[in-house]
Amino acid sequence: DARVTQTPRHKVTEMGQEVTMRCQPILGHNTVFWYRQTMMQGLELLAYFRNRAPLDDSGMPKDRFSAEMPDATLATLKIQPSEPRDSAVYFCASDDFRGAGELFFGEGSRLTVL
C-alpha cells in the first residue's frame, strides 16, 4: 500500500524553537510538494521539488523556513525560529509528474506554536 508518510503527526512547541517536519514520498515519485493548511488561508503551496531539485519556494517565508530533499526518500521542512502564526497543518504530497496534478498527500503534521 503505497503512501506518503509524514512525521511527526502532531507537534506542540514554544515560540522560538526549531521545528523539523519529515516526509517520505511514494517510491518512484519524483515530485514532492509542501503545503500548509489553515482555516483562514486554506491550502497554500510552500515549495516543491522535482528529482530532488527545488523548483519553487516562493510561497515560503524565506527568513525562517527552509525545505530540503537530502535524498529521494526524504524531504524536510524546517522552521527556525517558530512563531505562533506558523500554527497549521503541514502536508507533504508527491506525484510522478504525469502532468494532471494527481497528488498523493500524507496525513499531515499538525503544528501548534505557543
Next chain:
Amino acid sequence: QKEVEQDPGPLSVPEGAIVSLNCTYSNSAFQYFMWYRQYSRKGPELLMYTYSSGNKEDGRFTAQVDKSSKYISLFIRDSQPSDSATYLCAMNNDYKLSFGAGTTVTVRA
C-alpha cells in the same frame, strides 16, 4: 481576489439527496481541473480530474467543466453519510495546483 473561488458552506443534506458543489476561477490558462476529498484530520485525496471542458462520470460522482464561463462543478448522486467530508476543487497552471477553500458537506442519515 483569489484565482479560485469556492463557497466554504457548510452544506447539510439528507441521505439520498444530490449534492452540488462548484468553483469559479479567473486564470484562463488552467488546463486540468480536479476535485479532492478531505476527511477530518486526513490529507486530501484525489476524487476526479478532467482535462479541459466537458463532463466526466465515475459512479455516483460527475464532474463538469465549462471553460467559457470559468466554472466547474461536482455532483454527488444518492449521497451517503460516508460522503461527509470537505471537497476541494483544484486547477493547475505550470504544474502548480491552485486550490479552492473547500466546501464542507454533511450527509445526514
